[in-house]
Amino acid sequence: xxxxxxxxxxxxxxxxxxxxxxxxxxxxxxxxxxxxxxxxxxxxxxxxxxxxxxxxxxxxxxxxxxxxxxxxxxxxxxxxxxxxxxxxxxxxxxxxxxxxxxxxxxxxxxxxxxxxxxxxxxxxxxxxxxxxxxxxxxxxxxxxxxxxxxxxxxxxxxxxxxxxxxxxxxxxxxxxxxxxxxxxxxxxxxxxxxxxxxxxxxxxxxxxxxxxxxxxxxxxxxxxxxxxxxxxxxxxxxxxxxxxxxxxxxxxxxxxxxxxxxxxxxxxxxxxxxxxxxxxx
Amino acid sequence: xxxxxxxxxxxxxxxxxxxxxxxxxxxxxxxxxxxxxxxxxxxxxxxxxxxxxxxxxxxxxxxxxxxxxxxxxxxxxxxxxxxxxxxxxxxxxxxxxxxxxxxxxxxxxxxxxxxxxxxxxxxxxxxxxxxxxxxxxxxxxxxxxxxxxxxxxxxxxxxxxxxxxxxxxxxxxxxxxxxxxxxxxxxxxxxxxxxxxxxxxxxxxxxxxxxxxxxxxxxxxxxxxxxxxxxxxxxxxxxxxxxxxxxxxxxxxxxxxxxxxxxxxxxxxxxxxxx
Numbered sequence: 001x002x003x004x005x006x007x008x009x010x011x012x013x014x015x016x017x018x019x020x021x022x023x024x025x026x027x028x029x030x031x032x033x034x035x036x037x038x039x040x041x042x043x044x045x046x047x048x049x050x051x052x053x054x055x056x057x058x059x060x061x062x063x064x065x066x067x068x069x070x071x072x073x074x075x076x077x078x079x080x081x082x083x084x085x086x087x088x089x090x091x092x093x094x095x096x097x098x099x100x101x102x103x104x105x106x107x108x109x110x111x112x113x114x115x116x117x118x119x120x121x122x123x124x125x126x127x128x129x130x131x132x133x134x135x136x137x138x139x140x141x142x143x144x145x146x147x148x149x150x151x152x153x154x155x156x157x158x159x160x161x162x163x164x165x166x167x168x169x170x171x172x173x174x175x176x177x178x179x180x181x182x183x184x185x186x187x188x189x190x191x192x193x194x195x196x197x198x199x200x201x202x203x204x205x206x207x208x209x210x211x212x213x214x215x216x217x218x219x220x221x222x223x224x225x226x227x228x229x230x231x232x233x234x235x236x237x238x239x240x241x242x243x244x245x246x247x248x249x250x251x252x253x254x255x256x257x258x259x260x261x262x263x264x265x266x267x268x269x270x271x272x273x274x275x276x277x278x279x280x281x
Numbered sequence: 282x283x284x285x286x287x288x289x290x291x292x293x294x295x296x297x298x299x300x301x302x303x304x305x306x307x308x309x310x311x312x313x314x315x316x317x318x319x320x321x322x323x324x325x326x327x328x329x330x331x332x333x334x335x336x337x338x339x340x341x342x343x344x345x346x347x348x349x350x351x352x353x354x355x356x357x358x359x360x361x362x363x364x365x366x367x368x369x370x371x372x373x374x375x376x377x378x379x380x381x382x383x384x385x386x387x388x389x390x391x392x393x394x395x396x397x398x399x400x401x402x403x404x405x406x407x408x409x410x411x412x413x414x415x416x417x418x419x420x421x422x423x424x425x426x427x428x429x430x431x432x433x434x435x436x437x438x439x440x441x442x443x444x445x446x447x448x449x450x451x452x453x454x455x456x457x458x459x460x461x462x463x464x465x466x467x468x469x470x471x472x473x474x475x476x477x478x479x480x481x482x483x484x485x486x487x488x489x490x491x492x493x494x495x496x497x498x499x500x501x502x503x504x505x506x507x508x509x510x511x512x513x514x515x516x517x518x519x520x521x522x523x524x525x526x527x528x529x530x531x532x533x534x535x536x537x538x539x540x541x542x543x544x545x546x547x548x549x550x551x552x553x554x555x556x
Contacts, residue, residue, distance in 0.1 A: 255403020
């Protein structure tokens, strides 16, 4: 009993310094932000009048919808590209795997400002891709930059390593014997995938999807540099409201709304992780 | 590897994500970087030429700018300080998360996710107000603190996963042989955990070095880091200027990638997220 108490005290003491940083630089500023949205309003209006105003503005509602849609598309494309790649890296042994293993990591080491800049020069009209298409005789193709397509492509480029790493770690943990036994009782390749691999890798899948969603949903640099004029993603809109229109309260209100949406997705993540933890203990 | 038999059987899948997909992926990932590199050594590059006219003149132009040199210094000084500070406070905490039982352990560990879930701009508004009061605006310390926020998640979660992956029996054996808790940590646990901690530090460094949005608010006008300067270069200069600066900005992390490649394959990053 005494040893347990000592261990608890030591644990708390060790955790305290980063927790203080989190409190002072994240939690307290965030709470201050939420309080501001509830108190900074005209006298006689309701507690949620700032929220009502933001959600009542048609342009801002469009931005929220746009952000959700672009994020969902970017997450889906990233996921659909990353899962086969993770499977390939897990179940194949060849020189190509070694090459791929390094290649798919590269975006992780490129700062997002550069990613955006490289993508602009790559995909913009008269950029690298359009030069190659022009040489191949293709002169009309959809615009790839300064719109939702540009945002999705850039987000996918930047997110692939993260998704492959997390999915790969889940696949690594699957016992080869399970796959073999599924094969032995006559399951085909696709059946083995859907009946054995996919369910066993569910935690990694949930972690990947939720963290991708939170990351892309709250992003600023990529949509700011690569996106179009209207509608815009929320990160860009709230920054513009703060720095250009000097409308601080609206900006913070949008931040809280964005956080609430991210928090719902975060709750899914926590639920899936805790369910697994209960299962193993 | 008998599980690989399963994959061998998926011929169709294997063929589709075989050579063709490999090349497409390589083109998708390397293409933008290649075009950026070509822009960095271009004098002029007019459509529809496939290859630019070679010149290094923009390098002299960029490196001759006073604010460029100043921003390089600012970045090279602040990001390592933020990383070291982060390692100092987070690694002991990660050990506690992995090895010690204390009330609220899981909740506190998960709370670090909030550093990445709350939209940063909403935080920076409040932080700026706080920093004004504490006289931290436009200071080195202020920029370091902003960078610190971005490193927390990496420095807590990856080392926690790493420490958790170490077999307790090794530590217990050392304790049985008479080593004290500190000696066990420094002679047994730390050396085994080192690759994971290096990976964490690497990601923390990149996150700190990469921070632009908050540094722009807190560091203006005298403490401009490289990514902050890059925003201006992207929007208002000829393409080679941005490209040259991008290469300079990407250099530290790419050098680190090459140095750390061996550790990265071991999946330390992933270990951190499987709480």
